[in-house]
Amino acid sequence: MPNKTSMPSRALLAGALATLSVGATAEAQSPADTVLRDGSLYTVDAEHPSAEALAVRDGEIVYVGDEAGVDAYVGPDTRVIDLDGRMVMPGLQDAHIHGITAGRAQCDLDYRPLSVDEFTAHFEGCLADPDFGTQRDDWLTVEHWYVQFLKPRGTEVDKAVLDAIDTERPIIVYDVWGHAALANSRALELAGIDADTPDPQGGVIKHDDRGRPNGWLYDDAQFLVDEAMPERPPLDPVDAARRGLAVLAEEGITSFQAQSESRDTVETFAELREAHGLTARAHFLIDSGAKTGDELAAFIDELDAIREAVENPERLPLQVRAWRPGEQEGPRLVAEPGVSVAGVGEVMADGILQAPTQTAALLEPYRVNAGSEDAPDWRPGDNRGEAYIDAETLGEMATRFAERGYQTQIHAIGDRAVRNTLDAFAMLREADATAPQASGYDRVGDSRPLMSHAELVDAADHERFAGLGVVPVMSYQWAKPAPDSTDAVKPYLGAERWAGYEPEGELAAAGAKIAYGSDYPVDPLDHWFALEAAVLREADWGPEFPAYAGDLNAEQQALSLDAAIRGITLNAAYAMHQDEVTGSLEVGKLADLLVLDRNLFEVPAEDISETQVLMTMVGGDVVHRAEDFQP
Known part of the structure; x- marks a missing residue:
């Protein structure tokens, strides 16, 4: 321990x-x-x-x-x-968060462990609730399904479970990770998804043995269903932002870096700042897919337009802007929180490790059980996951963004995606070293590239984080025995790779500056459990779940409490270019x-x-x- x-x-x-x-x-x-x-x-x-x-x-x-x-x-x-x-x-600083507003009520499974009967029974109450619709074409959207915690262990479901519910309404159920959703047949029909529908860029439509969609939609394939849903009456965005900030303040979050955000959300927080209503320092990373050439240049111009419209240099500490190109001036300190258009994120280099999704990109294949549940025989399979964007494209994006003063945060979970991302950031560093002074920009070196999650890192890449100045933004709370690790990852990796799973300890030992990001609302908003998990690498599931007792590689991977706190304060501030003005209690x-x-x-x-x-x-x-x- x-x-x-x-x-x-x-x-x-x-x-x-x-x-x-x-x-x-x-x-x-x-x-x-x-x-x-x-x-x-x-x-x-x-x-x-x-x-x-x-x-x-x-x-x-x-x-x-x-x-x-x-x-x-x-x-x-x-x-x-x-x-x-x-x-x-x-104050706590969250370098990777999504849930910064309080939206409308949804049918919510609340991250709970559920049997199939409990899972389907929950829908009866939601379908009977007029707040969630009453008509045949009213979509029922369901959130926070901890799919790896289906009971008993090893239970798998597909759209047949949803089709058996006594309703003709379209249903879509989102897992807690945000990387997978299960749709019933009506929802697939309305979305136009059939056996001939191709996988979209950055996503996968799963099929049954007969080649028909089985209801599972991974990563960007979920958007095919989202786009089929009718628009709902708008919420008051400023009120939603204000309520979201109140939740963050109660948790102790004083700064955040929000991922995959839109111009509309940034403008909402800027409006709240005009009303002196911000209660946390707000940094935004704008949503981006793979872009190169003219498309990339046009996107950066759009980023410039957003920054010009919503940022006020007098309302941001100078350090937040000092690394950007051109002469930067303004106050060293600004007490009242402001709004920063910090860059782009999270760019999706791959998916997730958890079975059955297994879209995280690996150097060696996931293992498969060639035996039975009683007599397992685990062997390398054919699947190495999905590298959604190649290293060259990622490198071009990160370099062009940095040249114009924008951070890049790349989602990379599997060891192949981690290596691709490090290779991309190496291209950024090489461009900085060879860029002529006449270009008018020589500050790429302080771009502080960010990699979110990094759950599986090959040992050969540990020291590259510090060497390239790449900040791994880790979600401490994932480092514990649980269905999504013990059951859905461990057997598919094998003992050697499992020993390096959630490698906070090894990355820290190799000199990496680890920052914390909650990934909320993928997980509940609970930074204090995250701190505990970083130190103990365990969770108290109680006697009902003996399979998840003990720790997850604590001897190699646990952080000291000092290091864990530094990651959620000063190092996260570093990731947001504000460590000289926040993150520690200093004169x-x-x-x-x-x-x-x-x-x-x-x-x-x-x-x-x-x-x-x-x-x-x-x-x-x-x-x-x-x-x-x-x-």
């Missing part, structure tokens, strides 16, 4: 805190707006990781140190928050911070997931406070 890390006791803090207090007199001539005192501060500042008090003026941290030093910052109008020993840490940075109901370093690691955020502060303003927290 990973080592437990403890924060220093207060008796041992004196030397470190004394250094932090130097220079307090000059700063303290003007009282702070807010002082937090008598706390246990974890700063994520490697030189001074611990403190007792902090002062904020105009949204900026002006003091971090001991109790005695903070007195000089308290004036008659200073808001003083007595923490009574509670833990304070930097001169923005006051984006949390007050917690427990000290993560003092509770048993298995209790980290129970953490509650008592207060969330962004730029010195409280954007969430728990009802029972009245300091």
